[in-house]
Amino acid sequence: MGKRDYYEVLGVDKKASNDEIKKAYRKQALQYHPDRNPGNKEAEEKFKEAAEAYEVLGNEEKRSRYDRFGYDGVRGQSYGGMDMNDIFSQFGSIFEGFGFGGGGFSGRSGHSVQKGTNIRIKVKLTLEEIAKGVEKNIKVQKFVKCSTCHGSGAKDADSVKTCTSCHGQGYTVRTQQSIFGHMQVQSECSVCHGSGKIITDKCPQCAGNGIVKGEEVSSIRIPAGISDGMQFAMRGKGNAAPNNGENGDLLILIQEEKHPVFERNENNLYLEHYISFSQAALGDTIEIPVLEGKAKVKIAPGTQPSTLLRLNGKGLPDFHGYGKGDLIVNINVWVPKSLDKEEKAMIEKLAKSENFKPNPSKHSSFFQRVKHFFE
Numbered sequence: 547m548g549k550r551d552y553y554e555v556l557g558v559d560k561k562a563s564n565d566e567i568k569k570a571y572r573k574q575a576l577q578y579h580p581d582r583n584p585g586n587k588e589a590e591e592k593f594k595e596a597a598e599a600y601e602v603l604g605n606e607e608k609r610s611r612y613d614r615f616g617y618d619g620v621r622g623q624s625y626g627g628m629d630m631n632d633i634f635s636q637f638g639s640i641f642e643g644f645g646f647g648g649g650g651f652s653g654r655s656g657h658s659v660q661k662g663t664n665i666r667i668k669v670k671l672t673l674e675e676i677a678k679g680v681e682k683n684i685k686v687q688k689f690v691k692c693s694t695c696h697g698s699g700a701k702d703a704d705s706v707k708t709c710t711s712c713h714g715q716g717y718t719v720r721t722q723q724s725i726f727g728h729m730q731v732q733s734e735c736s737v738c739h740g741s742g743k744i745i746t747d748k749c750p751q752c753a754g755n756g757i758v759k760g761e762e763v764s765s766i767r768i769p770a771g772i773s774d775g776m777q778f779a780m781r782g783k784g785n786a787a788p789n790n791g792e793n794g795d796l797l798i799l800i801q802e803e804k805h806p807v808f809e810r811n812e813n814n815l816y817l818e819h820y821i822s823f824s825q826a827a828l829g830d831t832i833e834i835p836v837l838e839g840k841a842k843v844k845i846a847p848g849t850q851p852s853t854l855l856r857l858n859g860k861g862l863p864d865f866h867g868y869g870k871g872d873l874i875v876n877i878n879v880w881v882p883k884s885l886d887k888e889e890k891a892m893i894e895k896l897a898k899s900e901n902f903k904p905n906p907s908k909h910s911s912f913f914q915r916v917k918h919f920f921e
Contacts, residue, residue, distance in 0.1 A: 665785060675768070709735060815872075836860045
């Protein structure tokens, strides 16, 4: 969908309650439902757009992240480009009682497809990994398809029978009066629970569920520039669903490890670096650490404590591909904590020189320097 504000899509205020959001989505979904707008591509897009907005605003956690960070806060959590199966499997109950068969639309089979539950894992990353992007192999404990019955839940093929209550349709139909006149209401079959099949002899390995406890190694590609707290989804990598249903999703939450040298602020990195008194007074060329190794920096004669240096492009890459941040270096002067007799005598002699007496009037204030630095 386009980058329209989710609240605008549903036509609600940012302070709207959960009930108001659900009611607004229901109204939009019914207005643009494919059964009411057959062949209308514009209505179908609006139907999907409303579903994506509700998928975020209808979830307390996702709504909170969206309110704080906008689209970046729910990147990977909302399914931009949802297809009809996604929408009807998640929000089908919205349409019950309106003649749409609990979410079915023209051409749909009506069979209920169960979906496995999602799995959320935390992945810890170093700044070095964030700077380049990384691929990690993660072992996940999860429900997997039963290898004995291949997910059907039946002991053998002869143990699977067509449901006699719905004749294999997975749903029953009744006619009722509504505000739109006489309408046929399609409901999930209460005998086979929408599958259209009845298992007469269950698989002994999975007790008829079609799933067993297991594990799977998933290869996760994490893009460069990702931030702490970001979450994204790998579709179909969650728990397997009973009776050959649709797998849930694997939700990956990024946790950034504290770096021993650098501090991060968005795409910029900050570094405290000390030089000696003689280096500050006489000037020097020094090496400072950067994420890729080391970089040479020229220290001007007379460099003052808390001088800020900027190394362009030595920060982190932008997650959206808009260049790289900078490395900001705070230069501090190291003052020895103890002196021997000869060193003390030399310092005392230097202290009598006018050059070694502080003269604040010759230097701009700290706030002026910081302001100038970031202009």
